[in-house]
Amino acid sequence: xxxxxxxxxxxxxxxxxxxxxxxxxxxxxxxxxxxxxxxxxxxxxxxxxxxxxxxxxxxxxxxxxxxxxxxxxxxxxxxxxxxxxxxxxxxxxxxxxxxxxxxxxxxxxxxxxxxxxxxxxxxxxxxxxxxxxxxxxxxxxxxxxxxxxxxxxxxxxxxxxxxxxxxxxxxxxxxxxxxxxxxxxxxxxxxxxxxxxxxxxxxxxxxxxxxxxxxxxxxxxxxxxxxxxxxxxxxxxxxxxxxxxxxxxxxxxxxxxxxxxxxxxxxxxxxxxxxxxxxxxxxxxxxxxxxxxxxxxxxxxxxxxxxxxxxxxxxxxxxxxxxxxxxxxxxxxxxxxxxxxxxxxxxxxxxxxxxxxxxxxxxxxxxxxxxxxxxxxxxxxxxxxxxxxxx
Amino acid sequence: xxxxxxxxxxxxxxxxxxxxxxxxxxxxxxxxxxxxxxxxxxxxxxxxxxxxxxxxxxxxxxxxxxxxxxxxxxxxxxxxxxxxxxxxxxxxxxxxxxxxxxxxxxxxxxxxxxxxxxxxxxxxxxxxxxxxxxxxxxxxxxxxxxxxxxxxxxxxxxxxxxxxxxxxxxxxxxxxxxxxxxxxxxxxxxxxxxxxxxxxxxxxxxxxxxxxxxxxxxxxxxxxxxxxxxxxxxxxxxxxxxxxxxxxx
Numbered sequence: 001x002x003x004x005x006x007x008x009x010x011x012x013x014x015x016x017x018x019x020x021x022x023x024x025x026x027x028x029x030x031x032x033x034x035x036x037x038x039x040x041x042x043x044x045x046x047x048x049x050x051x052x053x054x055x056x057x058x059x060x061x062x063x064x065x066x067x068x069x070x071x072x073x074x075x076x077x078x079x080x081x082x083x084x085x086x087x088x089x090x091x092x093x094x095x096x097x098x099x100x101x102x103x104x105x106x107x108x109x110x111x112x113x114x115x116x117x118x119x120x121x122x123x124x125x126x127x128x129x130x131x132x133x134x135x136x137x138x139x140x141x142x143x144x145x146x147x148x149x150x151x152x153x154x155x156x157x158x159x160x161x162x163x164x165x166x167x168x169x170x171x172x173x174x175x176x177x178x179x180x181x182x183x184x185x186x187x188x189x190x191x192x193x194x195x196x197x198x199x200x201x202x203x204x205x206x207x208x209x210x211x212x213x214x215x216x217x218x219x220x221x222x223x224x225x226x227x228x229x230x231x232x233x234x235x236x237x238x239x240x241x242x243x244x245x246x247x248x249x250x251x252x253x254x255x256x257x258x259x260x261x262x263x264x265x266x267x268x269x270x271x272x273x274x275x276x277x278x279x280x281x282x283x284x285x286x287x288x289x290x291x292x293x294x295x296x297x298x299x300x301x302x303x304x305x306x307x308x309x310x311x312x313x314x315x316x317x318x319x320x321x322x323x324x325x326x327x328x329x330x331x332x333x334x335x336x337x338x339x340x341x342x343x344x345x346x347x348x349x350x351x352x353x354x355x356x357x358x359x360x361x362x363x364x365x366x367x368x369x370x371x372x373x374x375x376x377x378x379x380x381x382x383x384x385x386x387x388x389x390x391x
Numbered sequence: 392x393x394x395x396x397x398x399x400x401x402x403x404x405x406x407x408x409x410x411x412x413x414x415x416x417x418x419x420x421x422x423x424x425x426x427x428x429x430x431x432x433x434x435x436x437x438x439x440x441x442x443x444x445x446x447x448x449x450x451x452x453x454x455x456x457x458x459x460x461x462x463x464x465x466x467x468x469x470x471x472x473x474x475x476x477x478x479x480x481x482x483x484x485x486x487x488x489x490x491x492x493x494x495x496x497x498x499x500x501x502x503x504x505x506x507x508x509x510x511x512x513x514x515x516x517x518x519x520x521x522x523x524x525x526x527x528x529x530x531x532x533x534x535x536x537x538x539x540x541x542x543x544x545x546x547x548x549x550x551x552x553x554x555x556x557x558x559x560x561x562x563x564x565x566x567x568x569x570x571x572x573x574x575x576x577x578x579x580x581x582x583x584x585x586x587x588x589x590x591x592x593x594x595x596x597x598x599x600x601x602x603x604x605x606x607x608x609x610x611x612x613x614x615x616x617x618x619x620x621x622x623x624x625x626x627x628x629x630x631x632x633x634x635x636x637x638x639x640x
Binding site: 004007008011014015018019208211212213214215216217218219220221222384387388 | 477540
């Protein structure tokens with residue numbers, strides 16, 4: 001004789017897999033959108049970098065500043081004359097930045113009267129940022145070179161005006177630079193079990209009652225806990241499956257960038273995938289149990305659906321809070337569901353070392369809560385008011 | 392055999408503290424094996440709540456319901472194992488076939504898979520549902536759904552069968568089929584408890600009738616005994632007369 005929990009588990013899975021419309025929705029919503037978002041963001045970021053890496057400036061009135069043009073040419077900068085209507089083009093967002101040289105530039109520069117140039121830009125457009133900073137940097141470098149040459153010509157050591165020399169040593173590994181971008185993957189990893197377990201959690205609780213199949217089910221000589229455990233196992237399996245597929249999608253998306261400039265940014269391969277699965281599967285045990293608990297209160301499928309989407313909203317706020325609060329890592333966070341997963345997955349992404357406690361504590365917590373929620377659902381289903389009184 | 396003694400159920404009124412509704416006030420009757428017992432009463436008389444207490448789905452406030460000697464309150468698992476219930480709610484799983492719906496309950500009751508398939512074959516023959524067994528139930532008519540729900544309740548060949556308004560919403564042909572099945576169950580020596588608010592239904596089928604009104608048993612006996620005790624010459628008048636008595640009381 002098979003345990004009733006296994007019977008319920010197998011039935012719920014069969015039932016769920018036959019629901020093609022929902023299956024398709026889950027597939028599109030979770031498995032495809034995640035990687036697509038990642039690719040789009042990656043394109044955007046690489047677009048910025050490309051813009052910045054090609055040294056190119058647009059100048060209006062370059063004939064007024066032969067010395068500046070000479071400097072730029074020596075620095076391997078491509079000079080492009082700005083079109084006549086550059087003002088309008090910048091406003092429309094079709095040009096990033098234009099260096100404007102006034103007609104009296106050369107005469108003032110030669111006499112050392114303080115020549116002026118303008119950088120014309122619109123900094124409300126974030127993607128114009130690199131071009132603006134580049135123009136600034138080039139002008140500053142030109143300034144410094146000119147200034148130094150003039151000091152040397154007067155017999156003054158250039159070190160006097162530049163007492164501190166600044167060299168940049170950036171310790172961020174390419175991986176850590178990519179963490180900004182890869183903050184997306186933990187977010188999807190945390191939300192995907194919620195999305196995946198949703199349908200089954202609703203269908204096996206509020207749906208069962210709405211359909212009128214709960215009462216006959218409870219009339220079977222099976223302890224209610226076994227029924228609930230079977231349903232929970234099915235919801236957990238589905239949630240984990242969707243999470244694993246979503247993460248698999250990210251592995252594929254990241255592999256598209258292998259060997260390219262962004263490869264370092266997109267380090268999400270086998271080891272990261274396994275670490276993520278190890279964290280997300282226990283987490284899914286908790287989320288599906290919680291979803292079932294919430295849905296048991298729902299009088300109808302639709303009501304339960306509303307409750308569950310509130311839960312998803314609350315959960316999706318956590319990564320945002322972590323991102324903007326500048327929270328420092330500490331042990332207590334590992335005991336808080338969602339936050340713990342966010343923190344640990346973030347470490348995996350950054351390539352930090354994961355200690356056993358980083359996995360054990362959030363997972364034990366998740367299983368503990370799952371057990372509590374399953375117990376509560378069983379208790380609710382023993383309550384006449386829940387089973388009959390609210391339909 | 393189902394024995395009900397002094398059964399009562401009081402529900403709290405939702406949203407009003409300290410207020411109660413007495414769904415069942417005092418119900419006593421015995422449904423013997425090898426007989427069809429009809430529970431007759433107008434809507435809201437407390438039939439469904441009584442049957443739910445017998446099926447151990449609702450805890451009685453007072454009194455007891457015993458099935459084959461097992462008290463529903465003390466030994467619910469024993470009672471459930473010996474009972475097949477067609478409850479007021481009889482939803483099926485639309486994405487599963489009729490066969491899978493029935494087999495699910497067989498498996499939940501711990502029957503071996505081959506035994507379940509034999510039972511399904513037998514029930515399909517009784518209920519005339521052979522061709523629809525392997526179709527998904529979401530396209531089924533009400534009559535077809537009812538057949539599946541009945542087969543599901545009988546898959547473990549229970550000694551006691553409780554049917555809550557089984558003919559509700561069925562056409563004449565299906566109703567006839569159902570009566571046939573109920574008689575079949577009696578011949579097999581089962582205890583059949585059948586509820587309805589339709590006089591003709593009960594008089595056509597039942598060996599003994601228990602009339603319930605406002606949560607109380609107002610009369611019981613065979614159709615002839617009821618006619619005699621009410622002094623009327625047809626059962627419908629007797630029913631109206633008997634259930635009306637408590638309303639004026």
